[in-house]
Amino acid sequence: MKYELVSGFETHVELATATKIFCGCTTAFGGEPNTHCCPVCTGQPGALPVLNKKAVEFAIRAGLATHCEINTVTHLDRKNYCYPDLPKAYQISQFDKPLCEHGYVELESGKKIRILRIHIEEDAGKLVHERGFTLIDYNRGGVPLIEIVSEPDISSPEEAREYVEKLQLIMRYIGVSDCKMQEGSMRCDVNISLRPEGSEKLGTRTEIKNMNSIAHIEKAMRYEYGRQAEILSGGGKVEQATMRFDETTGETSVMRTKEDAQDYRYFPEPDILTVNIPQSEVDRIKNSLPELPLEKLRRYIDVLHLNAQNARLIYKYKAACDWFEEAVAAGASPKNTLNLIVGTVFSRLDTEEDKEKFDVGISGAQAAELIKLLDGGKINATLAQMTLAKMLETGDGVEKFISAEDMRGMDDGELTRLCKEAIAANPQAVADYKAGKEKAIFALYGYLKRATQGKADVQKATEIIKSLI
Amino acid sequence: MAITEKEIKTLARLARLDFDDERCREFSGEFGEIIAFADRINAQVGGATSDIREVGGREIAYGDLRDDEVKESLLNEKVLSNVQSEGGFFPVRRVVK
Amino acid sequence: MKSVISSLSRLLSSREISSAELTDKYISAIESRNPELNAYVHTTFEEAKKNSAAADKMLKEGGASPLCGIPMTLKDNIATDGLPTTCCSKILQGFKPYYDATVWRKLKACGAVLLGKTNMDEFAMGSTSETSVYGAPSNPRNLQRVTGGSSGGGAAAVCANLAAYALGSDTGGSIRQPAAFCGVVGFKPTYGAVSRYGLIAYGSSLDQIGPITNSVTDAAVVYDAIRGEDEKDMTSCPTEKGKTILTPDVKGLKIGLADEFFDGLDTEIKSAVENAVKKYEKAGAQVMRISIPALKLALPVYYIIACAEASSNLGRYDGIRYGYRAQSYSSVDDMVVKTRTQGFGKEVQKRIMLGTYVLSSGYFDAYYKKACIIRESLRAQLKSAFGTCDVLIAPTAPNTAFVKGYTGGNAIEMYLSDVCTVPVNIGGLPAISLPCGKDKNGLPIGMQIIGDVFEDGKVLSAAYFAEEEKLCELEEVQGGVSL
Structure with a gap:
């Protein structure tokens, strides 16, 4: 049986604001560990988030550039989970009222990859494991992100590549992100399921987390397609799971299965008021799009x-x-x-x-x-x-x-004289040309170009040379 | 609504608290009473629930949000003043016997 | 009720006493009385001396704030740069924030003198201050009794004259109920009137900082110094310009008495509150009986919302960035679980579990979401009540101070004692508690005056009437600083 690939993307894009999403610390990449930090972005008790207007504006820009509708009354939510790089043990994100919904990214073929939603959230810090320690740097913690969630409209690794490239291009065009995958300012989670060709029903999907290169995305998708196809054609069932991709082996492996799925306990963020965006502001942003x-x-x-x-x-x-x-x-x-x-x-x-x-x-x-x-x-x-x-x-x-x-330009007599010189100076090239090597004539052009400082008309020179040889 | 020990263990895992079997047994009765108390709202208000309204009931106009102007971050020593830092990082030794 | 702040302010500005001398008096009083009262859990006498030196300079220059040079205290959940702030929890042992809460920054600028951090229920979760890792404070009016909670240490310090005033925090009654139990004044401003920046969160949509004082006049002075919009707290808002003007005139004031606050209430408390209301009526206030049915559901709604928010707010205590860390463990995950299990007390763990439960998938709609909907209908009902009434008067608590160690017959009996105070937090309303009588054991009874949002001035003025009328004069507790 032949299987059709069904894939959706969750793409995280770091916004190019000057400051973090909830505090005035810089978003500059790099820096000595924990030097772009304050009580807010290190989750100190008692500190409170203050929403950056630019982050909202950039997210709206991204939404409009991908043909989304903008929710002009929007709020943020807490996504509760625990990891040492997340200093509050919750990520401020958006759950039931994302800023942008129902858009699309068009491929060159004219096919539209539908965008389900785009929401704003904060990035986490970074962990380094060495000498028996887990070391944490919160410089990146609180950098504004948008998460762009596509519908499962992507049906091949090639389409995936184009989708990611198109997204990257759009975001760069509208100036909201540099989308450097190698620096982590753009990262993709790839959902993949298979279904028998012609079938409408979606199969069980797996999710490959945190892909940071387009080449890896294509490789991982091919591998995962093969893995799932083998299971299905053997009469087995694909287990819903979160996978990781090993860059050295080119294989995917299971990180966690559905049983230990997270329960994020989303609820509205009480520290941030509901944001009301006037339609005139949305229009202004729309008119400013290139x-x-x-x-x-x-x-x-x-x-x-x-x-x-x-x-x-x-x-x-x-x-x-x-x-x-x-x-x-x-x-x-x-x-x-x-x-x-x-x-x-x-x-x-x-x-x-x-x-x-x-x-x-x-x-x-x-x-x-x-x-x-x-x-x-x-x-x-x-x-x-x-x-x-x-x-x-x-x-x-x-x-x-x-x-x-x-x-x-140059008169014909002068040009003819120079062509003669060129022939005389390049006997081997002339011999090659006569032997049928058309390209050998380029050596003569090079001579003419040098001698005339580029003034020679190549077309005319070709005629003269051909007539002389 | 009675709560099972298994449910208590699941909650404890989410809350990152350690509830061993004995503590679960001890806790389940007391927790059951609290849940019953919370359930009073269900006795009073039945049926479907609509959208959650915003928490503070207040809104902020987009124009009043914070401007994107960089403020100086704090000194690394200050940020790390409540831990024994390791090369400027927040360190956690992975195993301590 | 004695206005300690205005008396001290007069002495200080007339240079009859210096702030340094006054501070020394308070320090000696604390040294002698605190071992018995356990009101302070961290004293900051070094800081107090620095503050008083600065205050004396400001006083000399003239034009100083009425709070300049006056010794005071903060609840142990209000962040103070370089000074212990532990929420009376083991999990924050040794924690010294590196930033000031906005309220303390403002008070410091006024020349306030910080004597120390006061006792409270662990993470403000409790009604007696007995869940403090440092042990419970004692009620200065009867040492066998609790102070109430969670701002029990602050109420005890003010009551025993170990501080001119205290800042507490009120999530479900934590300023008003201990003020009632100790026979002092406790004011919870409108949600958003005072910045929460630096207040270690319990229930973020309910928490509010406010003053505990000896008088309504004092409460207004402190309130004026700490209120106003703060760019660090998005939920804060601008408040009225200029200082609060207190007017004791209640003629034509429409006072609402909601049946739900009085149903089944202890008769001693009921009659104390009703007698006070009669005085208002005599002075020309108009009293009306009303009904606010959603009040009956306020208590479970409060516990669901507060615990949900708390379960999230308290997730950050993982031993990584500050506070207690477990001694031995087998992995980072194991360290976090052990740290939290060892670091949080029983009541806190219980509320984290409840909060986790009501937010977890499968239960969210039945509890958290429904609680939010009832909160909306309670707000709507309160709004319509304030369409006809200027203020509501109610008891502060259905009981007076408990005997220490009393835990109630079951898991929720102690929660029921918050029944009169939590609706105010759910509505985000301003409310003040002030003494209105004594029970048969001589323990103070508190009465609440509640106003509509941002009618803080109206609430304070209505309470000021009681102060001017000497509605209830309690004897002064000895052993503290007396004027």
């Missing part, structure tokens, strides 16, 4: 008619898109702008983080002055690339590097 990533991608491809592959490379980085759009607004053609970003600008940005920041030294409008020359055929693509590289290097405008003379 164009969302998938809308942007679709516009780039369908409206701006950009190359889909290149559009996909850029739309992940909000700052890059902003730069792109600034250049286009200043009159540059979308196609050339995008090509230059992907070809020239990105090659200078090594890490994802650099691309994320897109701190490139010149503005999109400055770049537009150059790109417009390219658009108008005043300079060729190679010169545009080289000039852009210099502009990025120095932060100077295009007028510093390109003169009126440059813009005239």
Whole structure:
């Protein structure tokens, strides 16, 4: 029998507020242990929580960006459980009135992964086990989180990857979180069950806790699918359980079963008043949302008619898109702008983080002055690339590097002379080309580019070289 | 409503208290009386329950919530002033005989 | 009733006595009388000397608060920076918070002098102060009797003149009932009128800090010094501007007497309260008999909500960050269970278990949720009562001070003694207890005046009438500081 995978995600996202959710301590990552702490976030007797407005605002932003309805009258609840990293022995969270409900995240295929709810809560501290001690650091305790709970709409590891990537993108776009899985600012609990293909009935599910990389999520899902399929096809029953994923073996194992399930004894948090959010505030937040990533991608491809592959490379980085759009607004053609970003600008940005920041030294409008020359055929693509590289290097405008003379390009006689030189200087390449190695001709381009400082028109040069050989 | 010793053990586990068999037996009678007392509300008010209204019955306007401005945290020594700290951490030795 | 604070304030501001001298008097009185009364569980004489030196400076500069230089005490569940705060529980043994409760921060700024921390039922759970890990305090009016609870130490200290005033906390009557048992004044302000920041929580939606004093005038002065919105407590709210003006005029005051408070009440107490009400009537107040049926369910509602919140509030005592830790254990989990089992007393464990029960899945709807619904209907009924009445008058307790060691016939008999006080906490109302007579054993009987939310001034003024009329003058307890 073939089984269909049914999966839902609970995703924790740390909000990028300056202060913790219930006190004025910083949320900065790292720091010496227990130095971002006060009576409130270490659960001292008598201390009381005071709710951070920004955390509520960011959660509403996240909700609106995932098409949720906002509960404008909302309260917090206590979730009672005991663990040394939880200093009050309860987590302040939301139970029956989450801030956001009933939204969705759309995949590129058009499939919608429904969002059941998004609520705010506080993060726990961190435990270190060493030298016979359990050591506790409460710096992270009280950092605001949202928990995004999806419906079980995900039906493959690939969809899971896309869902997580899309969520990450949305949260970064709207500026509520950096969603760095390696630093723990985004973590997923993955629910998985199987059902015979075609069946409507949900099977018994297991939950894999605390996944902190997309690759691991895919691996764990594949493993868990295999494990459950084997049980089911052997006529067995999957036991409801909480699992952990072992990164070294790539296997899942049971952490606890239903028998020792927690009873969280939720009840309304008496120390925090019910929050009443005026609709006008929700509207204000809604109006401040940027164009969302998938809308942007679709516009780039369908409206701006950009190359889909290149559009996909850029739309992940909000700052890059902003730069792109600034250049286009200043009159540059979308196609050339995008090509230059992907070809020239990105090659200078090594890490994802650099691309994320897109701190490139010149503005999109400055770049537009150059790109417009390219658009108008005043300079060729190679010169545009080289000039852009210099502009990025120095932060100077295009007028510093390109003169009126440059813009005239090069006359045919001069170009022919240089092509001859190039052929003479690269006998091996010429031989290879003649032997059928088309790519050998690139060696000649390299020579021309150096000799003309990029001014040579490659297309014209190709014709000349081919005629000469 | 009578309460079984098994239920008392479950509650004790949730409350992180140790109730051995003897203590359970001792406690069940007394606890039964307290539950019966709490049950008076059920004798008086039957039927379905609606939503829980907010605890204080009061609301705070979104605009009156705390602004996101960092305040200085406390010195590590102060935070740890009620324990024998270990490298800036709250330490618990895992086993003590 | 004698207004100790205003008398002392006059002496201090006229420089007839310095705060340092006054503080020394209180210290000697405590040293001689406390062994017998056990009102104080931690004395903070070093702090008191520092405070009084600061106060003397403030007095010299002039314009000081009426509380400047006056020695006082805090209940052992109010956090004081660097000073023991243990809720009279083994589990908080040795605990010294590193921050001040807002009330103490405010009083310190006024120049208050802290003599020590006073005895109470462990985590404020009890009606006699006998669940204190330090042993029960004795009632200064009769040493064989309890002080009441849970703020018993504070009431005893004020009654015996071992402090000019005390701050207590009131979750279900813990200020008013000991005040009644000791024959002093206890005022529980409107929920939210005084910041709870630094008050170690029992039932968070019910807890409120308030003064225990020798007079209504004193209560108003202390109340004015501690009230107001606090950015550290979201449930606190702004209170009236300016100081509370007490007016003894009760002409036209509409006093409600709810039948439910008087049904089956001990006749001595009933007649003491009714006699007091007659005085009000004579002075022009209008008395009306009313019924508030939901009062009958207030007691179980109170125990369900308070214990539910307590079971959660007390989860944090795990031996990791402060207080007692079990001596030997086999794992961190085992340490936590042993610490809690050894560190909490029997009554506290009982209430944690009840609270856990009413919140656990399967029972939540039948107990906690239903209790919340009844709380709503009680609030609605109280609201409509205050639509016709200005204040309610009721007994503070259905009995006078118990003999020490009395535990009642069954598990809940002691809970029943809170029947008159808990409705006030459920409603979040202001209420004051003041003496209105004595029983056949010479023990004080307390009467409560209850107002609508944020009508604290009206409650204090109505009580001020009794003070001005000398409704009930009890003899002064000897051995303390006398003026």
